[in-house]
Amino acid sequence: MLDGQHDPAIRTAVDLANTVKPITGADELETVQQLADFLDRHAPAAPGPRHPTRADLAEVRALRGTVRAVLERASTDAAGTAALINDGLRRSRATPALRHEQGRWWTETTSDTDRCAAHLAATTLSALAAVIAAHGPARLGACAGLRCRAVFVDLSRNGSKRYCTRNCAHRAGVAAYRSRQGRG
Template structure:
């Protein structure tokens, strides 16, 4: 679910002025690419085709995205504020911790008792970010250091030294630094 949080935040690219959540169809595509994050369907609903989404669903998911993005952008600078945003978002989504069991395996999952896709998305993404902060610390959430990129990331590396959203951005920064050093002064 951590990757879903990053993917959701990165549907907005502020420097480029691009937004991948401007239409209900784009929301449907996002939810289809992240299937575990929607409301659980009843047995009668399974396999009956695409879920019915509205402009209201789109507005609600965009609000969740704003919260997730604020957490990713600000956790390193103000962990208390990030925690307040997470806690408020979890309360609004009516999130509940559930203990699950299958075979010999036990796990916990945060779900929402709401039928709104935004509530399930908020519960899944915000609880995942909360887990990262609790286990690895708030410094593991960040924004790409690339000067032309504001993509967010979660650093799950062993040493916690990630500064860029992708290797592409890291490579661009490395090449720019090299060229800067090579310029005659």
């Protein structure tokens, strides 16, 4: 079962994937400074060096593509998603470790390299793997909003999430209502 320890890593994975907006083409990871800001906002879920380079930016942007693909495809291609996660974890040299602090045990996956993207890959991909293992691949998805396509992880009790936010769900409901009114 997932616990609070995984939540920051899951949030980091979703936020990383959503730094690109497929509908508009907007990209929030175009500069090294934007990457540094992202890493600062997501510490400690994004361990590793805090002074990224242009090479780090290129690697993290490539990782973003993998994380986004995992989130978008998990519910329709579980085997392919597992292959993406496993390959990403291998390439990042991810190593699981059992930790104990303040009377609580948990597992943490880190990388033994100092590369920023490797740490992010180990953290985010292992968190997404934990969600799939605990809840199934259908808990990862892309927003059903026609003008959105943001990705999300659904940790709700019933697992019925179709939209990234309540705003997107509301917009879809309003659009459906207006469409029905136009037909009547």
